[in-house]
Amino acid sequence: MNEIANINATGTEAETEDPMPHSIEAEQQLLGAILTNNDIYDRIAAIIKAEHFYDPVHARIFEVASARIARNNLASPVTLKTFLEDDEGLKELGGPAYLARLAGAAISAFAARDYAQMIYDMAIRRELIGLGNDITTRAQKADVALEPKEQIVEAEQALYKLSEQGKTDSGFVSFLKAVTEAVNVTNQAYERGGGMAGVSTGLTDLDKQLGGLHPSDLLILAGRPSMGKTSLATNIAFNVAKAYKKGLKSDGSEGAIDGGVVGFFSLEMSAEQLAARILAEASEISSHKIRQGDLTEGEFRRFVDAAKELEACPLFIDDTPALPISQLAARARRLKRTHGLDVLIIDYLQLCRGTSENRVNEIAEISMGMKAIAKELNIPVIALSQLSRQVESRDDKRPMLSDLRESGSIEQDADVVMFVFREEYYKEREKPGDHELERMAEWVEAMESLHGKAEVIVGKQRHGPIGTVDLSFEAQFTRFGNLAKSWQQPSDDSF
Numbered sequence: 001m002n003e004i005a006n007i008n009a010t011g012t013e014a015e016t017e018d019p020m021p022h023s024i025e026a027e028q029q030l031l032g033a034i035l036t037n038n039d040i041y042d043r044i045a046a047i048i049k050a051e052h053f054y055d056p057v058h059a060r061i062f063e064v065a066s067a068r069i070a071r072n073n074l075a076s077p078v079t080l081k082t083f084l085e086d087d088e089g090l091k092e093l094g095g096p097a098y099l100a101r102l103a104g105a106a107i108s109a110f111a112a113r114d115y116a117q118m119i120y121d122m123a124i125r126r127e128l129i130g131l132g133n134d135i136t137t138r139a140q141k142a143d144v145a146l147e148p149k150e151q152i153v154e155a156e157q158a159l160y161k162l163s164e165q166g167k168t169d170s171g172f173v174s175f176l177k178a179v180t181e182a183v184n185v186t187n188q189a190y191e192r193g194g195g196m197a198g199v200s201t202g203l204t205d206l207d208k209q210l211g212g213l214h215p216s217d218l219l220i221l222a223g224r225p226s227m228g229k230t231s232l233a234t235n236i237a238f239n240v241a242k243a244y245k246k247g248l249k250s251d252g253s254e255g256a257i258d259g260g261v262v263g264f265f266s267l268e269m270s271a272e273q274l275a276a277r278i279l280a281e282a283s284e285i286s287s288h289k290i291r292q293g294d295l296t297e298g299e300f301r302r303f304v305d306a307a308k309e310l311e312a313c314p315l316f317i318d319d320t321p322a323l324p325i326s327q328l329a330a331r332a333r334r335l336k337r338t339h340g341l342d343v344l345i346i347d348y349l350q351l352c353r354g355t356s357e358n359r360v361n362e363i364a365e366i367s368m369g370m371k372a373i374a375k376e377l378n379i380p381v382i383a384l385s386q387l388s389r390q391v392e393s394r395d396d397k398r399p400m401l402s403d404l405r406e407s408g409s410i411e412q413d414a415d416v417v418m419f420v421f422r423e424e425y426y427k428e429r430e431k432p433g434d435h436e437l438e439r440m441a442e443w444v445e446a447m448e449s450l451h452g453k454a455e456v457i458v459g460k461q462r463h464g465p466i467g468t469v470d471l472s473f474e475a476q477f478t479r480f481g482n483l484a485k486s487w488q489q490p491s492d493d494s495f
Contacts, residue, residue, distance in 0.1 A: 020129065021122040022054035030115040031061055032106030034069075035076055035099065041069045044116035052123035057089040061099070077103050127162050131155075153326045157333065157376070199260050199343055199380065202239025204482045205469045209458055210416060213240075213343060213380035217462075218371040218413060220349070222385040222404055223420035224392070228454060229384045230269070231277065231478040232420055233345050236382065237262045238278050240343050241313040260342025261314040263335050265328060267351035271319040277478050278315075282306040286476040314339065324353045325369035329376075336377055344377070346370065348384035349410070364409035371413045385410060387419075397426050401459045417460040422473060424450040454480060 030048075033040050045066070053059040064083045065075035073079070077099035084090050090098060135155050139148075198212025213219065213236075223229045243259030266274045280287035283306035285299050295303060316335055323331075328346070335341050346352070349370070354362035367383075374381040387403045399419040404410050411417060427450055432439040454473040458466050472481040 020054075021125040023118060023122060024055060024058075026115045026118050027053055027055055027058045028102055028105065029107055030112055030119065031058060031065075032102040032104070033112045033115075034062075034065055035080070035103040036106045038069050038075055040112045041066060041075075043113050047113070048116045048120050052120050054119075054122070054126070057087065057093060060084065060087060060089070061102075124162065131158050131162065134158075150326065153330055156330055199240055199256075200243065200258075201236045202243065203236070203469075203471060203480065205471070206456060209456075209464070209467060209469050210461070211464060213382070214415075214463075215378045215380060216375045217380045217415040218367075218374045219380060219382045219416040219418065220385050220404070220410055220414040221382055221418050221420065222387050222399065224387050224397075224399070226425055227420045227422055228473060228478070228480065229420050230347055231473075232456070232480050233347055233382060233384055234264075234274060234277050234478070235281060235480045237264050237315055237343070237345055238281060238313070241315040244314050244342075255340065256342050261335075261340040262316070263332060263341050263344045264315065264317045265323065265331075265344070265346045266317055266319045267321055267323060268347055269319070271317040274317055274319070278310065279303060279306055280477050281479040282310060284477055287478050288476070322351060322353050324355075325366050328352060329369060329373050332373055332377060336379075341377060341379055344373065344379055344381045346381065346383045348386060350386050360409070367410045367413040397421070397423070398455075398457060399459070411460065414460065415462045416458065419457040419459055421455045421457055422453070423455075424453065453483065 030044070034044075048062075050059045050063040050066070053062055061080065061084065064080055068075040068079065077096065080099055081096040084099070085096050090096070094101070135151070138151055198210070198214040198217075200207050200212050201210070210219075221229055221233060240260050241262045244256060244261065245258040246254065247257040248254060264274065269277075276290050277287060279285075280290055283299075283303045285295065285303055289295055289299070290303065316339065318331060332341060332344055349366060350363070352366045352369075354365035354369075356362040356365055370381050370383050373379075385404060387399050391397055391399055391403050398421055401411050401417060403419075404417070424447065427443070427446055432443055434440065452472055452474065454471045456469040456471060458469065460466065470483045472483045473479070474481070
């Protein structure tokens with residue numbers, strides 16, 4: 001008992017001076033139990049992180065111990081001594097001998113989970129107190145530049161972070177923690193056979209180029225009208241939602257282990273029009289026939305069956321027009337909190353609203369806001385974007401980064417910029433007159449080679465190569481698909 005009294009002396013003194021909720025004794029007991037029996041870490045890892053400890057020295061001890069245990073190395077007073085003997089905070093508590101006292105005073109492993117929960121709850125209460133004080137202070141200030149509505153959005157954002165992550169402000173992250181997270185991401189890719197760490201788009205060649213859709217990435221999908229931007233976005237949304245499977249992830253939390261929950265902000269089309277597009281793809285019935293209602297009995301039955309199958313897909317559509325970027329962020333937060341959210345799609349960026357009256361500054365605010373959503377919610381955000389008309393004036397109509405409207409800010413904030421390009425669309429409009437037989441023959445030959453083909457040009461990728469991905473495109477179903485290569489075609493004698 002004397003040992004416990006000694007190591008608790010500093011904690012008791014601090015508790016009388018500081019009214020913030022904390023328990024030094026609980027932290028000491030939990031750390032002692034982990035250093036005595038590393039298996040305890042697996043029981044509490046999903047509950048508590050280093051930042052939940054009140055004492056910064058305890059936080060550093062936990063961080064080093066958890067990193068060693070995660071690599072299947074022993075975490076004991078002896079092994080941790082090497083990493084912490086120069087720690088100034090630990091020296092004040094008695095140096096490496098403090099680690100031995102922690103292990104010596106540890107109680108039964110049975111209560112470890114309860115102590116972990118207690119430490120976590122107190123950390124949340126401290127964050128709530130700080131957040132409440134901050135909201136009160138800001139509300140009392142009569143700041144002309146900061147409207148009450150903006151304060152509400154900011155408060156909601158901070159509360160969301162607290163409910164999801166157990167903290168309102170992350171601040172600096174140690175290199176050890178960053179390296180551990182990077183290794184976990186690589187491990188996920190390795191376990192999938194080296195394919196990708198992100199969410200699959202359902203399009204094989206696009207997944208190979210991008211490595212899937214990565215959390216915290218902003219992907220811009222741009223193109224001229226009629227190129228198929230919305231079609232590709234709805235195809236990806238449908239593929240991700242259709243593949244959704246829930247289970248335990250590698251970090252022990254519950255969530256999507258395949259596919260994901262998709263949020264779709266349709267600022268241009270209504271929810272019904274968007275649903276009709278997705279149904280056309282799923283039922284393989286022309287979207288024009290669906291709009292006209294000109295269906296055979298067999299097609300209608302197929303249409304209804306596809307609709308029933310899609311009812312279970314976790315795809316959520318918001319078709320509110322001209323949404324301010326702050327409201328868009330707030331709605332995305334609520335969706336993640338209530339139903340989960342793994343991929344967010346916005347159709348399209350220029351239809352969002354910012355606060356600036358200058359259009360260039362407004363677009364910069366919107367693109368920065370979308371990148372902020374991706375990082376805050378830790379999800380990939382796909383934002384569609386229009387291209388300027390200068391594409392049409394060139395002989396080669398393939399888009400470039402400079403073709404993005406207000407390109408500076410969009411290009412800068414995006415992790416990936418992709419362009420949808422269908423040469424067939426432009427070639428179709430170059431049809432010669434019927435009397436020009438030679439030119440007509442060349443045109444027909446060119447149209448046959450381009451028919452049903454599309455390109456996704458990756459013009460920028462922060463973490464990977466740029467290049468062109470060839471896809472198939474079925475206009476009647478507004479559907480993109482994997483394009484079979486010539487060497488993949490079965491030969492006539494392959495029976």
